[in-house]
Amino acid sequence: MATRDLAGVPPLPANDENMGLEGSKGDDGDDNGAPAVDWRPPRRPLSAPLSSLQGWGGGNGAESGATILELRHHGGGGGGLGKSGERSREEELGGLFSSDAARVSSLQRRAGGGGGSWAEDEAAAAAATGRVPVTSGARLRTLNYVATVGLGGGEATVIVDTASELTWVQCAPCASCHDQQGPLFDPASSPSYAVLPCNSSSCDALQVATGSAAGACGGGEQPSCSYTLSYRDGSYSQGVLAHDKLSLAGEVIDGFVFGCGTSNQGPFGGTSGLMGLGRSQLSLISQTMDQFGGVFSYCLPPKESESSGSLVLGGDTSVYRNSTPIVYTTMVSDPVQGPFYFVNLTGITIGGQEVESSGFSAGKVIVDSGTIITSLVPSVYNAVKAEFLSQFAEYPQAPGFSILDTCFNLTGFREVQIPSLKFVFEGNVEVEVDSSGALYFVSSDSSQVCLALASLKSEYETSIIGNYQQKNLRVIFDTLGSQIGFAQETCDYI
Template identity: 55%
Template sequence: MDGTPRGRHGTAATLLTWERKKSGAAATTVLQLKHHSFTATPDEPAARDRYLRRLLAADEARANSLQLHNNNRAAASTTQSRSAEVPLTSGISFQTLNYVTTLGLGGSSGSAATNLTVIVDTGSDLTWVQCKPCSVCYAQRDPLFDPAGSATYAAVRCNASACAASLKAATGTPGSCATTGASNEKCYYALAYGDGSFSRGVLATDTLALGGARLDGFVFGCGLSNRGLFGGTAGLMGLGRTELSLVSQTASRYGGVFSYCLPATTSGDASGSLSLGGDASSYRNTTPVAYTRMIADPAQPPFYFLNVTGAAVGGTPVSAAGLGASNVLIDSGTVITRLAPSVYRAVRAEFTRQFGAAGYQAAPGFSILDTCYDLTGHDEVKVPLLTLRLEGGADVTVDATGMLFVVRKDGSQVCLAMASLSYEDQTPIIGNYQQKNKRVVYDTAGSRLGFADEDCSYV
């Protein structure tokens, strides 16, 4: 066995085949989401082991930071009062398991915008990139954005509404000024993540280029001091829900609707898509889009929540105390899905019962993944699929490529790609690994989330 899994659609269980190495309405904008090959990871087992452990540790830090963010937001609330489409790619070659796309900043009619690769994140609001002159910056693939080279760049001033209430809603902290009371000075932002990552710099506006569309006066963070788990990307695209998110800033053009299709293929030539706007003509879904209610939490304004009312593994329903709980977070920036302990135990038990009955040999756990198998010698395996029943009756079945995480390329260590939260009262998270080969539609105007099966690997 070698390479990566390919799934054939099914609702209960599906055959997962392994590709062997070979020799050779409103306006809509579509951006590309490419999936870089896992061959970008080290081939040597020990090096690959260290590499994947580092990436999964980063994902665990991300999940923990969301729990901390949620707790902090809730505590603060209690204290105060009771269609553009762009390419979307896996960030594996950028040392991150998140998905990345390219946006442009600056330029004018006589000069091109600066293209920057950024992480696509539905759990953040403020879009930011590293900028010159950068006092503290991590290494990135693209050249740093230079505000001095853009004729349309302007710093947001301290007396602007974006510097106060809007920035506080987006980041948890209002903007600051170098001199107290000097309202016409530059507005500085400070964005801190619960895992210790941060971005600090000047809140600014410039022309944003998305595919062939250009949007003037886009508010973003020009990061002058940045540290954290951002790999070699230039920054982050915030697709959250507050005023400063890209979704809100472009609502007059795209109607507050966006969708993505995350690619599962490991081919570096293939890509998924990020569509801004409600025009479904660019979708390639093979099933109708089924919608469920989008839930907002005033204590956690950036995030998108939904209700999960039931679950089944391989067509067999599972029961657990944690099923039916409200406010399950769907997040493009978290990789591995986290389930409440009672739900995870039930899902794992049914998965291992069905998978074990097929005679597959157990293997040691890996990092946060505790249920692994040795599939050496099997060119294809029958994988029980997880189905989530959502409020309103919509069923979402995880694609076969989202059920197993390949640790060893020879198939000797392949793990159930889900993990347990520490406590029942923590927020469950549906991560991007389980969203592959789905068209996921975020309709903020209609307060609904949609799901459909789709082959997201466009060559």
Template identity: 50%
Template sequence: MVGSTLLLPLILSTFLIHHLSVAKVSIHREKTVLSLNKFQRKQHSGIPNCSSQKSRRENGATILEMKHRDYCSRPVVDWNEMLQKRLISDEIQVRSFQSRIKYAVYSGMEDLSNSQIPLTLGSKLQTLNYIVTVELGGLNVTVIVDTGSDLTWVQCQPCKLCYNQRNRLFNPLKSPSYKSVSCDSPTCQSLQFATGNSGICSGNSPPICNYFISYGDGSYTHGDLSSDRLHLGTARVDNFVFGCGRNNRGLFGKASGLMGLGRSDLSLVSQTNTLFGGVFSYCLPSTDDSASGSLILGDNSSVYKNSSPISYTRMIPNPQLSNFYLANLTGISIGGVELQGPGFGNSGNEILVDSGTVITRLSPSVYRALKDEFVKQFSGFPSVHGFSILDTCFNLSGYKEVNIPTMTLHFEGDAELNVDVTGIFYFVKTDASQVCLAIASLSYEDEIAIIGNYQQRNIRVVYDTKASKLGFAKETCSFM
């Protein structure tokens, strides 16, 4: 009996060590392969013609081709410079974003402001990166897709101050369906909720409604609140309210303007509610010059090409931020290891899902936990100094491919967003001599976290305002 008593702890100890070791190995097997050579070729590829973006109607949904602006604005002479400037612009935008949120919270303001369309990668304007082509008043216009804005606007003739754009300027005189919105109309009064600025009465007779939107970094648009016929693929929207911009300045590349997919009455989502039921989704493509995603308007999920089931989480109601899309983030897993910390739990913490912000921002405490676990699992690779907002960087120039830990965001209701391999690392230099973890820290714990579009690549993101829920599913983005 004495021998058995001494032997039992040894057996239990051996059993536990074995199983803990197995568990550790299985956890660290949750990695994904990133081909560095493939990425480097993409960065030096030619510039496609983005003026001929496609659209189609399928099973009652309108599908628009979506592209990234980097390949639609102009030839890139220095990719390294462009990649670095993009991060700096994104930081300016996020600071402006946080200022808007704080202003809304502390001032008591309640806002800040199935059709498939080709969605394309546009060159980085500010935080607004993806573009679609629609028809407004008989003219094709290429606009930046932004879920963090409400009012859709385009540059108009005559223009007092306009930046250079690829397509012709919208000319109200050439559209028989164009109308100005009167100053005393309820639509004009809706501007305060949609943009944070009240409508301004012009000196015309009768006075027409003027709008003004400032994006916080010096970018702005100012002009006439108007209406015209909008075609989203084959779907027609009569009397669509938009901004006819007469005075516009900022980092908007060569796009014609912006498409607001926020939640106010003036957003495209609200104005097309009878057509599409307040439901839209997108799949954002990578920076490959041949890649194209899709913006789908409508709730028919049969037209999605998702390779995993859609997992839904509820939209978090916040009266002070009612125009934004918020969810409860309950956890993050790196390589299968769930992070521990005060920022996680059943109640979760609010995070904003945004198509305009590039890099995901987390609270300082959550970011530190993520960074520590990632570096622990991604060991053996030479580290290099950080750049701009990214402080966890490596020199991978000597590798053809690397195994990197997987990354999963967990939401209330057991919903998950499995970050695609192309959304984990940001290439500051195209030769992979400076490759950084594509997540950044916010400045303060009380700031609102943001899921940027970099981590939404090759994910079908569903916005269902009718059922007040957000959905995520794996999908290789392709318009065709």
């Protein structure tokens, strides 16, 4: 159980990191009198069979041949949460959680085997066998992490998403586009740009990725392959399938297939679009199989530290900076259930106490970079909630907020004892959640601090491990080896 000092520092880092929230601390550094939380406890080694432990990180990738994209906090406008004068903090948080719930609903529809539109509101960013900056989308007003990549002769800042199959960016001339910080991609300025025809294999793959019964084609002798991606919350992207040069921290991918969107609407937070890291023929991972071997990893940075994380493409573990050994669990393959990365969740411990629930028998969960709050089937969530309440009983409860129904009033407490939270995956692989991922500060004065987990509606839905519980973890996706790895790491891109 970790002790947290609640005096003198803003209690908002938990919100700010992966959520796209600015927090109560102003850009000038003032703490506005808010209480404080030290969110960086000493890390304890993970427990796992010796056979599942592998390597300790080291090096900076300079001599490794790895391409490393920075996942960084975007410095663009947007202002602090609740500072615009137009919406209160609670209103903005409510909107963020509503969007997260819509994403979860979209994931459930796909994971349940149903047809319909391609995945969610957020997406994935490109990276190469090395370091590419990965940034919190906070100031871009998006829920997730962003990275900047080269496309054609320009740059694009895209949302990183492991549940999206197709990369798309906004293109000029745009009939209807969401607000974007920076210029639109202009196909006319790129000599290597070309639209793909309807009879291309990529257009066939697009039909599979989007769940469309048939591709849409324009007129002419070689009609272009068009796409429509619609999301659960009503946002969408429409355009043509094309290819161009993609640059990932200097690594150039010729003929990269993506969507060139000329009609796009939704809460994409000033970004250029989305880049898909999901499991499909058109995802970044599949298109760069020869270069990176189907392996990528990320370390998602905490917002309050103003640090950047990294998105690494390729299997060179020497570029990681993990402080504990990597532990691997088996990746569950399910081609019927979309582009998702599944693992078997066999247990959860709270403060070292094993949670008892029949819901663990279902096993399979999605590890997702785009969902914020971890959502569990009701039987598991209720058991976790009961155990947490038992161990957190000395603190008064507060009303729930949006999808978070277990909240506390921590005003007047200088320190709090936060029970540790661990996920146990197949193979007895234990992954401890960073202490900042256990609680979510809804109010800036600590009067409403919530357990950062949510319940799904049905036992038949699929649990999702969200990015809020993945902070300061190196998460490795090895698609050819069919395994996902975890290690503690302070996410700081250099």
